[in-house]
Amino acid sequence: MPATRSSYHHGDLRAALVAAGVDVVRERGPDALAVRELARRVGVSHNAAYRHFANRDELVAAVAQVALVAMTRAGEERLDAIQDPDPRRRARRRLHEVGRSYVDYALAEPGLFRVAFAAYPSQTSESAGPAALDDELAVAGPFLQLCSILDELAESGFLAAEARPGAEFVCWAAVHGQAMLFLEGPLQGLTDAERRPLVEALLRTVDRSYGATSGDVSALD
């Protein structure tokens, strides 16, 4: 893929556009992604992109896909580094780590993190069907990592069986919310030193909840 191409045809315009899109999103976020600018960067005239993407949203979705696999890989690396002979401790530490890496990735690559979620609306309208939810979730790599870790945690006995259902959404919501607050909420001005204890507090809260004997607390309503 030459920077200044000689032939009329580009060769691999789609990939080049996505790569340029990743650059823009990393630098200035998803909203700054403009089809025309990407075409300019790649050295192709405006509208060329429309041969590969029906509209801007599809291009954003393609970038989001890349962002998601990058995020998944970053998480995998750190999860693999954790080893513990005790399966229960191992599962607990892996749950911690998957949460930490989720927030860390959001802070390290805010543009990519945001685009990974900003793209969902268009995808949903595209692939219709009621049971398509599982397919879409299957694409969400970090979510699958979380699910299997929670399964380990349940098998090890640390997470009570009756608390397992829906736990993946609870954990996901917690770390996702913290990431969002750090990125675009009122907490965005915090330094890394201020943020880290909050992340640990969040993870500790979940850990303590799962480790609590269920009869310890009376039901509320």
Next chain:
Amino acid sequence: MPATRSSYHHGDLRAALVAAGVDVVRERGPDALAVRELARRVGVSHNAAYRHFANRDELVAAVAQVALVAMTRAGEERLDAIQDPDPRRRARRRLHEVGRSYVDYALAEPGLFRVAFAAYPSQTSESAGPAALDDELAVAGPFLQLCSILDELAESGFLAAEARPGAEFVCWAAVHGQAMLFLEGPLQGLTDAERRPLVEALLRTVDRSYGATSGDVSALD
């Protein structure tokens, strides 16, 4: 403020613009808010808005302010409805309710909920200073509600003193994340019947964590 004004001057253009902005945001979200469209709606020519707002971001921020107080009021109403003779139970139920109402508001008014946070970036760059964080947080009504409820919970003895610091950010992150996932994440297709148990599971997780005796679970690292 006449719909079709006769005089050259509008009278209260700023308020009219914000009101129109609220309408647009409710219907089509923050990104759809266009200065020119608002001017058109209000019956004033484009650029008139720039006498009251330096740029689009300031207008969005004004709409965000309205959204935030609306959200705060919705929460207050539901919090006031909760009464329990036992202070401990009361605090726990109020914590539940403030979380529920946060997510409920996000689902009932997705546009307003999003704009309340989409506006923060510009504000931060405007009001400089290191200790300005408290001032900005003071504006965030729902956050203050949460803080005082957590104080109650700590005073009642349900929440251990050592777990109190930072708890407001943990709770906020949890419900905020769930709201975001429901709104724009892969979970946006869920029905109300599917969402509700997830909300309850989240709140129960936090409640169980706070109710757990701290020595129950060994530290991780």
Next chain:
DNA sequence: CCACCGAGTTGTCACTGTCAACATCGAATC
């Protein structure tokens, strides 16, 4: 050899945010 069709191009339209210059009106001052 040629026709076809995928891939890139040019041209255009409606829309946006924002700047600069101008018009109008109300209110304060003389």
Next chain:
DNA sequence: GATTCGATGTTGACAGTGACAACTCGGTGG
């Protein structure tokens, strides 16, 4: 009461955007 003056609205313009339609290039299959 006439005059100035500043806040408020208006007109015009420019650059940028997404999207459509019509055109053109050139590699590939017949």
